[in-house]
Amino acid sequence: MKAIHMPKYIVKGGKKLHGSIQISGSKNAALPILCATLLAKKPVTLKNIPNIADIHAMISILRTIGADIEYRDKTITVDTKNVKNQYISNEGKHCMRASILLLGPLMARFKKAKMAFPGGCILGKRPVDTHLYALEALGAEVIDAKQDIEMKTDGLRGDDVVMSELSVTATENAIMAAVTARGKTIIRLAAAEPHVQDLCHFLNSIGADITGIGTHTLVINGVNSLQGGEYAITGDYLEAGTFIIAAVLTNGDVTVQGIDPHHLDSFWQKLSEVGASYELKDNAAHIKPHGTLKAVGQLRTAVHPSFPTDLQAPFAVLLTQAQGDSKIFETLFDGRLNYLAELEKMGAKFEMLNPHQAIISGKTKLKGVPISSWDIRAGAAMVLAALVAKGETEISNIGFIDRGYDNLEAKLQKLGAEIERV
């Protein structure tokens, strides 16, 4: 029988991180922007593309339906003129939640689309109702939403759309459907995350007319067509947040470069509360050694500009090293506190109040034991815990981490961490 080799990380804790690293382009911006190239009449060149599994999966889907893609270093050139409207499967390497982002652009371009329900990581039940609702409001009709997702339209038209919830990717689908729809669209209760903003800036750079970017109300005047062009993806504030926490955890001295620090405003507030020391620059942040870390009253995740759910698990690791009791309230996802069971194996102390709330009691000494990743961000949290654990930590299931972090171990090694992939 053929052996299956699942990579793992082996981390030896206790090293202070120091030095400087360049943050990669944002995963959650690059994914919708790649899908939006379906709307462009001419080739699009995208710079600062992160080298991560989710991007490779999206490229593979686009190639399968006929896109001509050149990918060198961090730059991609996509020409979608030969794309055919085909069924999008979610099998094998195409299994990703973000494939739903093809729905809006396919509907705009072909007036119909059919795809399997998207796969992805284990974050509780994540329906697509908000996506369908937004496209229906723009003149599309659902043919099937049980077996597959299938929609058609006589032609999308602008309208005043109140989103049924503040959803990131559903907002992105609505935007991509609206930019070439007939007339004016207003999207209310739009998500405003930095990656949603980046998608809008990209679309405007190739000829779209979107205003209200960064707010919860977007106004889009439909244009006949979008051209080609060149665009650099914004820095990944979630990757940056992870490295910033690594620096604080190890009481290190680290500069993260290539980000807009304002993407992390609520994160900095919590970092101050916990007692970290840092200096913000135009496109960088310098994390400095600090005194005793203290608990935070409550770490409550919510939509942007509140504290990002994607940094909740990483921040929780920091709270295990802070004096006192900190409450975590994860408001977005079911199942996004599951990683606490892994941290407990390492010696962390917490009390589960309900599936969305827990109290972490610190400071606890963490010890290296075999643990596993639960999703992209929980996986990163395990690496963070391992950086301060006594002894050696073995982290399995790191395929999750590879979906969202561009060469995590090489960047950590550069900062002095002892981490290797085996």
Ligand code: EPU
């Ligand atoms: N939700 C609420 N209340 C809200 C808004 C959302 O309960 O006010 C629920 C939704 O029902 C859903 C969940 O919260 O179950 C997340 O909602 P959303 O639709 O915004 O998530 P998404 O668009 O599927 C994107 C990111 C995720 C990130 C979430 C939340 C991409 C490709 N994915 O997912 O990223 O966690 O927004 O910010 O952009 C990651 O990068 O690790 C990741 C999972």
